[in-house]
Amino acid sequence: MNQGRGTMDEGRRTAMLEAIVDELVAEGYEGISMSRALAAAGVSETEFMAEFTGKDNCLFAAYDELTGAIIAKAASECDASHSWPERMRSGLQTLLGELASHPEVAQAVTRSFPGVRPQAYERYVALLSRFEPFVAEGREYSGLGEELPSEVELLAVGAAEAMIFGEVDAGRAGELPGMLPEILFVLLVPFIGPDRAAEEMKTAAAIG
Amino acid sequence: MILDAFVCLCAERGYAETTMAAVAERAGVGPADLRRHFADTEECGVAAENASLSAVMVAVARSYDPDRSEVDSLIAGIAAILEWAAENPAYAYFGFIAVRQMTPAGVRAVYETGRRTLGAMLERGRDYSHVPVRPTGIGCAVLGAAEAPIRRELASGRAERLPLLLPDCVYIATVPFLGQDEALRLMARARARIDRSVAVPASAVAADLRHTTPPPA
Numbered sequence: 001m002n003q004g005r006g007t008m009d010e011g012r013r014t015a016m017l018e019a020i021v022d023e024l025v026a027e028g029y030e031g032i033s034m035s036r037a038l039a040a041a042g043v044s045e046t047e048f049m050a051e052f053t054g055k056d057n058c059l060f061a062a063y064d065e066l067t068g069a070i071i072a073k074a075a076s077e078c079d080a081s082h083s084w085p086e087r088m089r090s091g092l093q094t095l096l097g098e099l100a101s102h103p104e105v106a107q108a109v110t111r112s113f114p115g116v117r118p119q120a121y122e123r124y125v126a127l128l129s130r131f132e133p134f135v136a137e138g139r140e141y142s143g144l145g146e147e148l149p150s151e152v153e154l155l156a157v158g159a160a161e162a163m164i165f166g167e168v169d170a171g172r173a174g175e176l177p178g179m180l181p182e183i184l185f186v187l188l189v190p191f192i193g194p195d196r197a198a199e200e201m202k203t204a205a206a207i208g
Numbered sequence: 209m210i211l212d213a214f215v216c217l218c219a220e221r222g223y224a225e226t227t228m229a230a231v232a233e234r235a236g237v238g239p240a241d242l243r244r245h246f247a248d249t250e251e252c253g254v255a256a257e258n259a260s261l262s263a264v265m266v267a268v269a270r271s272y273d274p275d276r277s278e279v280d281s282l283i284a285g286i287a288a289i290l291e292w293a294a295e296n297p298a299y300a301y302f303g304f305i306a307v308r309q310m311t312p313a314g315v316r317a318v319y320e321t322g323r324r325t326l327g328a329m330l331e332r333g334r335d336y337s338h339v340p341v342r343p344t345g346i347g348c349a350v351l352g353a354a355e356a357p358i359r360r361e362l363a364s365g366r367a368e369r370l371p372l373l374l375p376d377c378v379y380i381a382t383v384p385f386l387g388q389d390e391a392l393r394l395m396a397r398a399r400a401r402i403d404r405s406v407a408v409p410a411s412a413v414a415a416d417l418r419h420t421t422p423p424p425a
Contacts, residue, residue, distance in 0.1 A: 029224065115310040117222035118363070124309070125363045128356060144388070149376040149395060154360065155353040159380070162352020163345070182343035190353070190380060193388035194342065201343070 008043070008051040015041040016048065017062035024059065025104045029116045032059075060123065063113045066105065067127050070098055075134065084141040085192075085200045089184055089207075091134060092160070096176040096183070099164065103173035110168050131157045138191030152190050159186035181205040210235045210245055211259060212298070214252040219301040223253065223310040253307070253315035260296075260303040261322040267292050268329075278336075279382070283398050286354075286377045290370045293358065297367035304359050327351050333385030346384050353380045375399045 008016070019041040023032040034055055038048060052058040077094040078087040099106040114124035132153040139145050139152065149155065163183050167176055176183075181204040189197040213234035217226040226249055232242040246252045271284035293300035307319040327347035334342070343349075354377040361369050378398040383391035 111309050115222070115224070117225060118219065121222075121305060121309065122363055125360050129360070144392075147392060149379045151357045151373065151376040152379075154356045155376060155380045158356025159349045159353035161356065162349050165352070166348070182345075185343050186346065186349040186353070186384075189384050193391075194337075194384050195387070197384075198342065 005051050008047060012041065012043055012047070013051065014065075016043050016051075016058065017065055019043075020055070020058050021062050021066060021105070021108050024112045025108045028112070029059075059113070059116075060120070063109075063120075063123055067109060067123075067130075070095065070105075070109070071130055073098060078134075084137050085184075085188060088135065088138075088187060089180070089200070089204050092184055092187065093177070093180055096164070096180055099168065100174050100176045103168070103171075106168045106173045110165050128154070128157050128161060135187065135191070138188070142191045144191075148191065156187050156190045159190070162186075210237065210242060211252065211256045214249070215256050215298040215302040218306045218310070219298045223249065223306050228252075250312055250314050253302075253311050254318055256299065256302055257307050257315055257318040257322075260299045261318065263292055263296070263299075264289055264303075264322070265325075278332075279394060282381065283374070283378055283394065283401065286381065287371065287374050287398075287401065290358075290374055290377065293362070294367050294370040297362065297365075300358075300367060300370075301362045304355060304362055323348060323351060330381055333382065337385040338387070342384060350381055350384060371405075372402060374402055 016037070019037040020032065022040065023037045027033065032055060034048075038045060048058070052061070074091045074095040077090045079090065080087075082090070099109075109127070110124075114121045135156050136153050138156070139148055142148060160183050163179065163186060164176060167173060167179065181201045184204050185197045185201040188200055192200075210231065214226065214231050217230055217234055228242060228246075228249060229239065231249070231252065232239045235242070246255065267288035268285040271288045272281040273284075276284070293304070303319070307315055327345070327350075329347070330350050331347035333347075354373075357373050357376060358370060361367060361373070375395045375398040379391050379395040382394050386394075
């Protein structure tokens with residue numbers, strides 16, 4: 001699905017994407033009111049149709065840009081001079097903070113959008129895969145390299161996702177930052193085992 | 209037949225766009241006949257998820273043998289779940305994907321019960337663990353870890369590849385409790401089990417991306 005025709009200036013396009021996400025979270029996919037979203041964004045129907053092919057095109061573009069921004073922010077906090085576990089902790093801390101600060105975005109990313117239909121869910125699967133390169137260095141750090149499972153990166157991401165999803169789904173996105181040590185443990189344990197992961201969990205808890 | 213039609217439609221178009229009329233047409237029954245069994249798609253969903261969980265629990269229960277070690281029973285149980293999912297791709301899509309993120313609270317409640325049960329079973333690894341410090345709820349996180357590649361394969365229409373995930377699933381189910389050395393040893397044992405059970409060893413299977421669409425009922 002294309003991302004838009006590039007006719008709308010960036011500010012108005014961002015406003016349009018945010019407005020449709022707000023509609024999705026508040027009303028569900030079937031309840032999305034394009035007239036309401038357009039009014040909230042200050043975008044005319046003519047401008048909208050010049051940029052997007054329809055509701056779904058706009059919604060999918062919003063999801064891709066929203067999740068891209070989240071990943072970019074988490075990655076920006078990873079200082080290359082730090083050890084791999086430290087970078088994982090920093091990136092995870094930023095991610096959890098973003099989700100906690102914007103629970104409606106967390107809800108949209110994990111449930112409202114993926115639940116629309118299978119094609120939307122495939123975007124969610126792709127989103128999880130986009131985290132794999134960030135954890136992949138764990139193979140080398142572990143000293144085990146290719147001895148580790150072929151899917152170790154996705155196993156680690158999946159473990160963290162399960163804990164994050166559970167809290168967001170229960171309306172407890174605000175509690176995610178406090179769960180950093182535990183989520184860090186499950187993210188690291190497939191690479192470095194429970195003893196070393198427990199040490200990193202204790203360090204994260206001490207840093208606070 | 210009705211539930212077969214329901215889960216196939218959910219896999220094709222998602223739960224929200226699966227209507228009772230479509231279910232009736234796919235199942236080859238009249239709308240009135242359908243409503244005699246299920247009032248709405250939520251009731252269909254609850255029944256489908258209960259059917260899936262029952263099948264999984266039976267498969268796991270059959271894998272436990274008092275004459276077999278607990279870890280060998282664990283490996284057999286995980287293999288049984290993956291094989292069930294590969295043989296029932298539409299039910300697996302519904303149980304692993306649709307229920308979690310596409311269905312209303314009533315259907316998700318059934319899923320949550322199953323998830324907590326399987327998570328608690330995995331938590332039994334604590335009984336064999338030397339590691340004193342671990343987060344609570346590690347069983348459900350481990351389950352989520354194993355489910356991630358399963359969901360990826362189901363979403364991509366590659367359910368037939370699920371049994372090949374056995375080594376990875378065994379590793380993640382055991383590493384938090386038994387440590388890496390033992391988890392890697394058990395992963396190798398799981399890999400050998402696959403190599404014995406297929407004509408072509410798992411290590412030689414080409415990474416093709418053949419799409420497999422769930423068959424209609």
